[in-house]
Amino acid sequence: DADVTQTPRNRITKTGKRIMLECSQTKGHDRMYWYRQDPGLGLQLIYYSFDVKDINKGEISDGYSVSRQAQAKFSLSLESAIPNQTALYFCATSDFAGNEQFFGPGTRLTVL
Amino acid sequence: GEDVEQSLFLSVREGDSSVINCTYTDSSSTYLYWYKQEPGAGLQLLTYIFSNMDMKQDQRLTVLLNKKDKHLSLRIADTQTGDSAIYFCAEKPSGTYKYIFGTGTRLKVLA
Numbered sequence: 109d110a111d112v113t114q115t116p117r118n119r120i121t122k123t124g125k126r127i128m129l130e131c132s133q134t135k136g137h138d139r140m141y142w143y144r145q146d147p148g149l150g151l152q153l154i155y156y157s158f159d160v161k162d163i164n165k166g167e168i169s170d171g172y173s174v175s176r177q178a179q180a181k182f183s184l185s186l187e188s189a190i191p192n193q194t195a196l197y198f199c200a201t202s203d204f205a206g207n208e209q210f211f212g213p214g215t216r217l218t219v220l
Numbered sequence: 221g222e223d224v225e226q227s228l229f230l231s232v233r234e235g236d237s238s239v240i241n242c243t244y245t246d247s248s249s250t251y252l253y254w255y256k257q258e259p260g261a262g263l264q265l266l267t268y269i270f271s272n273m274d275m276k277q278d279q280r281l282t283v284l285l286n287k288k289d290k291h292l293s294l295r296i297a298d299t300q301t302g303d304s305a306i307y308f309c310a311e312k313p314s315g316t317y318k319y320i321f322g323t324g325t326r327l328k329v330l331a
Contacts, residue, residue: 112262139317148228150308150321151263158317198262206317207251211262 111135112212114199120218121189129184129215131199138204140182142166142174145196145214154197157182189219224322226309231328238296240325242309245290249311252285254294257306257324266294266307296327304329 112133121127131140138159143151153166155174163176171193175183186193199212225243232238244252250271255263269276269283269292276283282295296303309322 148323150224150323151319153318156317200263207312208265208268209263209319211255211264213260213262 110213112199112201112210114197114212114215116215117213118216120220122220123190125189127186127189127217129197129199129217131182131184131212133180133199133201133210133212135201135203135210136179137201137210138179139202139206140176141200141202141209142172142182142184143198143200144168145198151198154184186217186219189217191219193217194219224309224311224320226307226322226325228323229326229328231330232299233330234299234301236299238294238299238303238327238329240294240296240307240309240327242292242294242322243290244292244309244311244320244322246311246313246320247287247290248314250314251312252283252292253308253310253312253319254281254283254292255308255310255321257308259305263308299327299329301329301331303327 115130141156142154152168157163157176160176173185197215200209202209253268254266256266257263280297284293306324306326308324310319
């Protein structure tokens with residue numbers, strides 16, 4: 109079984125809709141991250157969480173919110189989706205030292 | 221500013237060596253990474269190197285680090301069609317939580 113899972117894997121939605129992307133991990137890691145990947149731009153950090161009570165904004169947090177429901181779960185929400193949020197979204201985890209990240213398989217989101 | 225640069229594309233013939241290059245900006249980076257992304261999949265850590273090392277070899281992979289020029293390279297020996305993927309370079313500046321990723325290099329291996 110995969111250590112970091114993401115649901116859904118693919119989603120098509122319409123402008124203005126609220127959508128939630130979910131991430132679960134079985135690695136027992138404290139740290140979790142949400143990234144966005146756009147072609148030719150690498151990965152950009154949206155939000156990160158060092159534990160259940162510690163959530164921080166990344167480089168591109170506008171238009172996004174997160175919830176750390178438990179050590180193993182970290183959800184990303186788009187309150188009102190817009191077309192330029194069409195991208196590939198990755199969840200990642202790392203241990204307390206943070207020197208190695210483990211990525212989920214990604215969620216491909218299309219906003220029409 | 222923070223910017224990790226990579227060329228976007230590389231094409232090699234099966235059996236040849238591939239060299240993927242990366243330049244990074246933060247001289248304090250303690251760890252430098254190479255990730256592989258296959259189609260439809262997440263990023264998989266291939267290897268990493270500590271900043272106090274010049275070279276690291278792991279089977280067909282050789283990582284070279286030139287700290288003076290802030291240049292990192294990944295050499296894949298005897299490249300196979302299964303090596304076709306996007307390869308990301310990343311740095312982790314000392315004392316930070318942040319990983320700074322490059323744009324990725326798409327490697328295409330021709331049979």
